[in-house]
Amino acid sequence: MRHWDLGGPIRALRRRERLTQAQLAARIGCSHDLISRIELDRCDSVPAGRLRDCVEALGGRLRVDVEWFGEALPRLLDARHAALQNRVAAHLGTWGWVVRAEVSFNHYGDRGRVDLVAFHPPTRAAAVVEIKPRLNDVQDTLGRLDVKARLARHIAARCGWASSGSVPLLVLGEGTTQRRMVTMHAALFRPFTIGRAAATWLRSPALPAPDGLLLFVAPDQTPPADWIGVSR
Numbered sequence: 001m002r003h004w005d006l007g008g009p010i011r012a013l014r015r016r017e018r019l020t021q022a023q024l025a026a027r028i029g030c031s032h033d034l035i036s037r038i039e040l041d042r043c044d045s046v047p048a049g050r051l052r053d054c055v056e057a058l059g060g061r062l063r064v065d066v067e068w069f070g071e072a073l074p075r076l077l078d079a080r081h082a083a084l085q086n087r088v089a090a091h092l093g094t095w096g097w098v099v100r101a102e103v104s105f106n107h108y109g110d111r112g113r114v115d116l117v118a119f120h121p122p123t124r125a126a127a128v129v130e131i132k133p134r135l136n137d138v139q140d141t142l143g144r145l146d147v148k149a150r151l152a153r154h155i156a157a158r159c160g161w162a163s164s165g166s167v168p169l170l171v172l173g174e175g176t177t178q179r180r181m182v183t184m185h186a187a188l189f190r191p192f193t194i195g196r197a198a199a200t201w202l203r204s205p206a207l208p209a210p211d212g213l214l215l216f217v218a219p220d221q222t223p224p225a226d227w228i229g230v231s232r
Helices: 007-016 021-028 032-039 048-057 072-094 138-150 152-158 176-184 196-203
Strands: 098-107 110-120 125-132 165-173 213-217
Touching (some): 007 048, 021 032, 032 048, 098 152, 110 138, 110 152, 138 152, 138 165, 196 213
């Protein structure tokens, strides 16, 4: 038996906005009956896109979690993350970068951990690397990366590196879903140098650095010398 727990939060948000069910339905272009079914948690036949529209129209954000055999799924996801992390670290090392993994930081209230921090001694360029096997929340991902980019020199200094410039690098697992998400949010990713152009800069970095780099990487491929697994 399926169990949904969306109706209560959606109803509370709707009432906070002082909207009737009919007014909310008109706002997102659906039927009054659909809103009623959602608030009664009868969502089995409701398209996921409609659920998202309903939540976002009320100023919220819909997130869906998957549970599978207790702790097994987190371990499975972590294995994919680790494979991407290892592949990117290996290539950066080949291209002359010194790499540290899982570097923590705590700077005036901003705290967290960076998947990879890299330093290029000839140019003294630093890179903070965020790795996402699957891109679920674009705004959250870019927000977290922005914090790390602002603190890049501080984070590099913790590793003993005096950087002259820095660049945020976002690595996404290769796949149609990730590419579609980037395309759907093209305006947010406009500052990024993407794909082969990003890999070209990493092979021969020069300052000032780009505003951001974005790579699509397949973790299960043997790393080729010219990184043919990276594409536009």
